[in-house]
Amino acid sequence: MRVRGVAGPHRRAGVVSTAVTASLQETARTVAAGSTTATRLVEEALERLAATEPDIHAWVTVAADAAREQARRLDAGSHRGPLHGVPVGVKDIIDVAGLPTECGSPLRAGRVAGEDAWVVARLREAGAIVLGKTVTTEFAYFQPGPTRNPRDLTRTPGGSSSGSAAAVAAGVVPVAVGTQTAGSVIRPAAFCGVASYVPPVGALSYEGIHPMCPSLDTAGFFATTVEDLALVRAAVGGWSEVPAPRSDAPTLLLMRGDELGPVEPEMADALERAVTALRGDGARISDATLRLGPLEDDHVTVMEYEAAVSMRTELATSPDRLSDILREMLVKGAAVGEASWAAARARATAQRDLVTGLLGEADAILLPAAPGPAPEGLGATGKPTMSRPFQLMNLPAVAIPGMRTAAGVPLGVQLVGHPGREAGLLATAAWVQARLQE
Amino acid sequence: MRVRGVAGPHRRAGVVSTAVTASLQETARTVAAGSTTATRLVEEALERLAATEPDIHAWVTVAADAAREQARRLDAGSHRGPLHGVPVGVKDIIDVAGLPTECGSPLRAGRVAGEDAWVVARLREAGAIVLGKTVTTEFAYFQPGPTRNPRDLTRTPGGSSSGSAAAVAAGVVPVAVGTQTAGSVIRPAAFCGVASYVPPVGALSYEGIHPMCPSLDTAGFFATTVEDLALVRAAVGGWSEVPAPRSDAPTLLLMRGDELGPVEPEMADALERAVTALRGDGARISDATLRLGPLEDDHVTVMEYEAAVSMRTELATSPDRLSDILREMLVKGAAVGEASWAAARARATAQRDLVTGLLGEADAILLPAAPGPAPEGLGATGKPTMSRPFQLMNLPAVAIPGMRTAAGVPLGVQLVGHPGREAGLLATAAWVQARLQE
Numbered sequence: 001m002r003v004r005g006v007a008g009p010h011r012r013a014g015v016v017s018t019a020v021t022a023s024l025q026e027t028a029r030t031v032a033a034g035s036t037t038a039t040r041l042v043e044e045a046l047e048r049l050a051a052t053e054p055d056i057h058a059w060v061t062v063a064a065d066a067a068r069e070q071a072r073r074l075d076a077g078s079h080r081g082p083l084h085g086v087p088v089g090v091k092d093i094i095d096v097a098g099l100p101t102e103c104g105s106p107l108r109a110g111r112v113a114g115e116d117a118w119v120v121a122r123l124r125e126a127g128a129i130v131l132g133k134t135v136t137t138e139f140a141y142f143q144p145g146p147t148r149n150p151r152d153l154t155r156t157p158g159g160s161s162s163g164s165a166a167a168v169a170a171g172v173v174p175v176a177v178g179t180q181t182a183g184s185v186i187r188p189a190a191f192c193g194v195a196s197y198v199p200p201v202g203a204l205s206y207e208g209i210h211p212m213c214p215s216l217d218t219a220g221f222f223a224t225t226v227e228d229l230a231l232v233r234a235a236v237g238g239w240s241e242v243p244a245p246r247s248d249a250p251t252l253l254l255m256r257g258d259e260l261g262p263v264e265p266e267m268a269d270a271l272e273r274a275v276t277a278l279r280g281d282g283a284r285i286s287d288a289t290l291r292l293g294p295l296e297d298d299h300v301t302v303m304e305y306e307a308a309v310s311m312r313t314e315l316a317t318s319p320d321r322l323s324d325i326l327r328e329m330l331v332k333g334a335a336v337g338e339a340s341w342a343a344a345r346a347r348a349t350a351q352r353d354l355v356t357g358l359l360g361e362a363d364a365i366l367l368p369a370a371p372g373p374a375p376e377g378l379g380a381t382g383k384p385t386m387s388r389p390f391q392l393m394n395l396p397a398v399a400i401p402g403m404r405t406a407a408g409v410p411l412g413v414q415l416v417g418h419p420g421r422e423a424g425l426l427a428t429a430a431w432v433q434a435r436l437q438e
Numbered sequence: 439m440r441v442r443g444v445a446g447p448h449r450r451a452g453v454v455s456t457a458v459t460a461s462l463q464e465t466a467r468t469v470a471a472g473s474t475t476a477t478r479l480v481e482e483a484l485e486r487l488a489a490t491e492p493d494i495h496a497w498v499t500v501a502a503d504a505a506r507e508q509a510r511r512l513d514a515g516s517h518r519g520p521l522h523g524v525p526v527g528v529k530d531i532i533d534v535a536g537l538p539t540e541c542g543s544p545l546r547a548g549r550v551a552g553e554d555a556w557v558v559a560r561l562r563e564a565g566a567i568v569l570g571k572t573v574t575t576e577f578a579y580f581q582p583g584p585t586r587n588p589r590d591l592t593r594t595p596g597g598s599s600s601g602s603a604a605a606v607a608a609g610v611v612p613v614a615v616g617t618q619t620a621g622s623v624i625r626p627a628a629f630c631g632v633a634s635y636v637p638p639v640g641a642l643s644y645e646g647i648h649p650m651c652p653s654l655d656t657a658g659f660f661a662t663t664v665e666d667l668a669l670v671r672a673a674v675g676g677w678s679e680v681p682a683p684r685s686d687a688p689t690l691l692l693m694r695g696d697e698l699g700p701v702e703p704e705m706a707d708a709l710e711r712a713v714t715a716l717r718g719d720g721a722r723i724s725d726a727t728l729r730l731g732p733l734e735d736d737h738v739t740v741m742e743y744e745a746a747v748s749m750r751t752e753l754a755t756s757p758d759r760l761s762d763i764l765r766e767m768l769v770k771g772a773a774v775g776e777a778s779w780a781a782a783r784a785r786a787t788a789q790r791d792l793v794t795g796l797l798g799e800a801d802a803i804l805l806p807a808a809p810g811p812a813p814e815g816l817g818a819t820g821k822p823t824m825s826r827p828f829q830l831m832n833l834p835a836v837a838i839p840g841m842r843t844a845a846g847v848p849l850g851v852q853l854v855g856h857p858g859r860e861a862g863l864l865a866t867a868a869w870v871q872a873r874l875q876e
Contacts, residue, residue, distance in 0.1 A: 114552045118649075118748070125751060202653035203776075205748045206644070211556075215640035238750045310556070310643040312676045313563060338641075342858025346794055349787035356784055420780025 024086060024174060024228045031084050038071035038085030038129065045087040045131055048172045055153055057146040058166040060092050061099050062132040070129045081127030082235045082242075088123055089167040089176035091160075092133040093140050094219070095208035096120055103210050104136040104145055106321050107314055117208025119177060119219045119236060126235035131173055134163025137381060139311070140179055140212055143323035144381050151193050151410055155374035158188030159381030161222070165192040168222045175232055176222040181213050182303060182391060183370070183384025185220035189399035190412025191374035191382060195433065196222045197229040197426065200419040201394040204236065213306035215345065216299075216391055226398060226433045230426040243423040245430035249282030252415075252428075253358060255367035259293040261385030264372030270403040270411045271368055277435050278366075288358070288365055295351060295389035298344035302392060305341040308333025344392075352393040359418040363428045365390075369399040369412030390416045398429040402436030462524060462612060462666045469522050476509035476523030476567065483525040483569055486610045493591055495584040496604040498530050499537050500570040508567045519565030520673045520680075526561055527605040527614035529598075530571040531578050532657070533646035534558055541648050542574040542583055544759050545752055555646025557615060557657045557674060564673035569611055572601025575819060577749070578617055578650055581761035582819050589631050589848055593812040596626030597819030599660070603630040606660045613670055614660040619651050620741060620829060621808070621822025623658035627837035628850025629812035629820060633871065634660045635667040635864065638857040639832040642674065651744035653783065654737075654829055664836060664871045668864040681861040683868035687720030690853075690866075691796060693805035697731040699823030702810030708841040708849045709806055715873050716804075726796070726803055733789060733827035736782035740830060743779040746771025782830075790831040797856040801866045803828075807837040807850030828854045836867040840874030 022030065030036050046064055053059060067087065074085055090096050093103045095113035102108045116124065124130070135145035137160040147162040149155040150170040157166040161178025165188035168176050178185045180198045189196030198220035211217050221236075223229045227245065234242040254275060257263045263271075275285055308315070308330050314322060315330045322330070359365070368386050375382050390397055396417050403411040415432065417425030460468065468474050484502055491497060505525065512523055528534050531541045533551035540546045553559075558568065573583035575598040585600040587593040588608040595604040599616025603626035606614050616623045618636045627634030636658035649655050659674075661667045665683065672680040692713060695701045701709075713723055746753070746768050752760060753768045760768070797803070806824050813820050828835055834855050841849040853870065855863030 111553075115549075121751070200780075202744065203747065204652075205649050206652060207649050207748075211643050211645050214642075214644060237747065238754070306640065309641065309675065310645075313559070316676070338860055339858040342638075342794070342856065345857070346791060350791055353784060353788055353791075356780070418780065419783070420777040422776055 023225065024083065024223070024231045027086060027174070028082060028084060032080060038074040039068065041085045042067045042071040042087055042129055042131070045173055048170070049131070052150065052170040052172060056148050056150055056166050056170050058134055058163040058170065058172070059089070060102065060133050060135055060163070063096070063099055063130060066098065067129050067131050074127060074129070081125065082231060083123060083175070084127035086128045086175055087131040087173045088128045089132060089134040089164050089173045090120055090130055091164050091178045092136045093179060093210040094120060094177060096130050096133060099133055101210065103140070104138040107318055113208070115208065118205035120208070122236045123177070128175065134167050134176060136160055137162060138323050138326055139210070140181060140184060141326045141329065142381060143325050144378055148378065149192055149374050152374065155376055155409070156191065156378055156381050158191035158370070158374060160184040161188050162381065164222050165189055165194060165196070168192070168194045168224060174223060174228060178220050178222060179209060180218055180220050180387070180391060181216045182299065183387030185222070186387045186397055186399045186414055187370045187382055187384055189222055189401070190369035191410065193401045193410030194222055194224055195226050195229055195401055196220060196399040197233060198397045199233065199422060200396045203422070212310055213303050215306060216303060226400060226426060226430040229398070230430065233422065233426060239423070243426040245434065246427040249284070250363040250428045250431060251284040251361070252278070252364055252366045253288035253362045254285050255288045255290060255365055257368040257371070257386055259291070260296055260389065261371060261383060263368055266405045267368050267370070267372045267411055271413060274403060274413050274436055278432060281435055285366065290355065292351065292389040295348060295392055296385060298347050299388035299392040301336055301340055301344040304329055304333030305336040308336065348392045355393060355395065356418055364415040364417045364425055367414050367416070369414035373405050373409040373411055386414060395419055396422050396425055398425060400429055400433045400436060402433060402438060404438050461663060462521065462661070462669045465524060465612070466520060466522060470518060476512040477506065479523045480505045480509040480525055480567055480569070483611055486608070487569070490588065490608040490610060494586055494588055494604050494608050496572055496601040496608065496610065497527070498540065498571050498573055498601070501534070501537055501568060504536065505567050505569050512565060512567070519563065520669060521561060521613070522565035524566045524613055525569040525611045526566045527570060527572040527602050527611045528558055528568055529602050529616045530574045531617060531648040532558060532615060534568050534571060537571055539648065541578070542576040545756055551646070553646065556643035558646070560674045561615070566613065572605050572614060574598055575600060576761050576764055577648070578619060578622060579764045579767065580819060581763050582816055586816060587630055587812050590812070593814055593847070594629065594816055594819050596629035596808070596812060598622040599626050600819065602660050603627055603632060603634070606630070606632045606662060612661060612666060616658050616660060617647060618656055618658050618825070618829060619654045620737065621825030623660070624825045624835055624837045624852055625808045625820055625822055627660055627839070628807035629848065631839045631848030632660055632662055633664050633667055633839055634658060634837040635671060636835045637671065637860060638834045641860070650748055651741050653744060654741060664838060664864060664868040667836070668868065671860065671864060677861070681864040683872065684865040687722070688801040688866045688869060689722040689799070690716070690802055690804045691726035691800045692723050693726045693728060693803055695806040695809070695824050697729070698734055698827065699809060699821060701806055704843045705806050705808070705810045705849055709851060712841060712851050712874055716870060719873055723804065728793065730789065730827040733786060733830055734823060736785050737826035737830040739774055739778055739782040742767055742771030743774040746774070786830045793831060793833065794856055802853040802855045802863055805852050805854070807852035811843050811847040811849055824852060833857055834860050834863055836863060838867055838871045838874060840871060840876060842876050
């Protein structure tokens, strides 16, 4: 059995996990061979959770009894789905039947969901077991929860899907679900040294997920490898085939990220090392002649406007129960005006046509997944600058781990792909990940 | 008090309603003056419902006790919202706390919602009272429910928001909520001789509404006049001002609709009469040089693909509990492929840029709201051909009543506007409606 170290060394705070997990395909084979059971997978996850949670704070609700019961039913049955017995974490803006969906806000405290969200129902059908709900920033915006970065407890895990990224990085669960409106799936994966995937907006039903910005919100997934993400994406989508890593070298468009915002020197260096490594294995990489900088501001405009519509009642009736950062954003959004919103969306659709045209020739755009390593401290979750334009254009993206700073802190690179070629993007990303182990 | 006949004469089936209602602004003034109460408004609605429902079949659930209780609370309180005491109908794919959301399908029978959908919560905050849930076609697709057209009981009310359109047309409620993915708000309003409005996709939160196609679904509203729609839209959006009818004549782009599909002679004639009437009052109307025909097929591609993703479990596990028409659509959608889906979306965004450019100069596109009057029979809900391209481009649209066939059956015209100028579109539509009374 292939084993894989999940949690890296912790340089400033004691080791919080030494867990190892198999790949999901290995797990499936192990279960099929009778060498393990869903019950054992759940018990191991609960043990890892108990060992790491006092340091990490990734979970808001642990559904131990329900998970054990579901595992018993799976063990007693004959059906073997592609995620049979796999424990998963679910971001706490996503409904799980019988558990609260509190959205990281006192305004939602105690609101128990009656049904699974669409994406949770699809994971369960594939055999996955919900271990619990993971920490989200307040309404998936910027106000942090208590979660720490498992790779370095002094650093933020990123947000807004903080707990989902950390739970996978800590080795508690091999898969977790998050959501992205700006950079909430790509950035925390980069900070925590795991892989993540965001399908194009509209590719998955958002039923049962608290919406903030209808034209931007999408569900996404965390795992330790791109290959695991491909298995999860295929299971959720009901794809007939799981995308395998491509065998030939891809053609990539390189964006250094600095037109989107400041890129830290260690990230810029890592991207150059990545380019060298990928070219060394035959990848064709050319500089992208894109001018996406203005879409940064357009994304902010669209996000603020739509959030202000969605949350205008909370702003009007409970401003004192919102964080300062969320309240200020909603106030700004209420002043945006529909004309500015529509103009920002129009610029994005025009750029999207250009970018998808370029992606008709190349396999993906390669750029940083975040401006640098996870920032020190837990008071902020870092910047989504490397994701905003692509989320506004509704393009799929993968965060790929493997790079590190000189001090060993994770750095992520990102591939952005064509909205009509999700499987190809995942196949390309798996090829890239195999060449980025530092 | 201005009174307005709501239900027209019924030529082939006995008169089902002779109800009259005030405009919503009149109602608000009447309530403010103490001349009526929320309780009386609810009781009157329940009386009209009792009188008309045996013929119309617009409702699946009537929440009489809850409506009376809400009315008592409103009457006892001091707050007067813009929709204070107004009874509304809610399409049965939209959650209302404590009532089932059955989506017109046995697969959802008995599923009681725990919370109000976002749009319902906003209506309640404005003082509206949920009278009950209205008939939807199966999962808001094409398989009809039992609803008849109040203007002519032998004809379909249209779909998928069949009950919401019929409940307003029958004079039971002055406002109802529907949803549109293809033409499900615009077409039934045209068939039933009422007004309706669909905001641009993404302008309103879809939380608590059963989603079918994330890039197409939007909530919309029915009322007897465009002025009432403007009041409702402003209340739901928290707008500081209600759009008033414009005082100057608008500039319109004319589409005769025949490039989108066959237009019946009576509709074509009515559109010409409308153009003559509007020009007579100073409107500048020029032929639109748009080529939107191909977007018809692109809308079908996007709708089928996204629906097949959203409903793949229902198709896999319960095909015999789906109607033939829905099952066949889902099977087709499963074969579409993400590349075709993305290509269709790309063509739509390119056209959207062209159309919004034109709408930077003109106030709206004028075209039929449906290919003709409501078809005879209850076995089908008519064709959404006049709406598909605009819904795919995420543009707002208004159905305007007032035209009729020689036999007196309603015909609707439609205005499509700029996504960033909703208030302006409603102001223009109110100007148009005032000139279309036949």
